[in-house]
Amino acid sequence: MQNVIDNLTYWIMKVPEEFTLMSELEVSQKPLPEKWSKKEILGHLCDSAINNLERFIKVQYEKQPFVLTPYNQVQWVEIQGYQDISIQEIVNLWCHLNKKMIAVIARIPDEKLQYLCDIGDNQYKTVEWLVQDYLEHMEHHLRKQIFTEKNK
Numbered sequence: 001m002q003n004v005i006d007n008l009t010y011w012i013m014k015v016p017e018e019f020t021l022m023s024e025l026e027v028s029q030k031p032l033p034e035k036w037s038k039k040e041i042l043g044h045l046c047d048s049a050i051n052n053l054e055r056f057i058k059v060q061y062e063k064q065p066f067v068l069t070p071y072n073q074v075q076w077v078e079i080q081g082y083q084d085i086s087i088q089e090i091v092n093l094w095c096h097l098n099k100k101m102i103a104v105i106a107r108i109p110d111e112k113l114q115y116l117c118d119i120g121d122n123q124y125k126t127v128e129w130l131v132q133d134y135l136e137h138m139e140h141h142l143r144k145q146i147f148t149e150k151n152k
């Protein structure tokens with residue numbers, strides 16, 4: 001899990017730094033009316049942290065295999081109105097949530113990393129896999145949609 005913690009630590013330093021280089025206009029622009037702006041993508045990453053924090057906590061005490069309940073990502077972004085919140089506020093929220101995420105991940109005992117979760121469609125994954133997947137999902141959005149070549 002140390003690699004996940006190291007990478008999250010890196011991004012907690014990097015994300016605020018990169019966003020200070022972008023204008024409010026740039027972070028609010030939607031490529032298409034139905035596509036997320038950079039603000040909304042970072043908001044989506046806050047939602048991912050909120051939902052995964054709950055999972056990484058519950059999986060440690062609930063009956064196995066823990067069943068993951070999906071959440072409607074589009075509705076979460078829309079209902080919370082990330083587009084109308086300042087980028088500074090979203091960056092702060094994202095940083096705090098990921099610091100909390102590091103604290104939770106760091107405390108998962110080794111044996112619990114092997115607990116199984118039901119991710120639907122008769123597929124079962126370990127907690128370790130889910131934690132890794134949390135980071136990969138985050139990095140995918142950051143690299144492909146937020147910090148494209150220009151900002152890298």
Ligand code: NI
Pocket residue numbers: 044137141
């Ligand atoms: Ni996503």
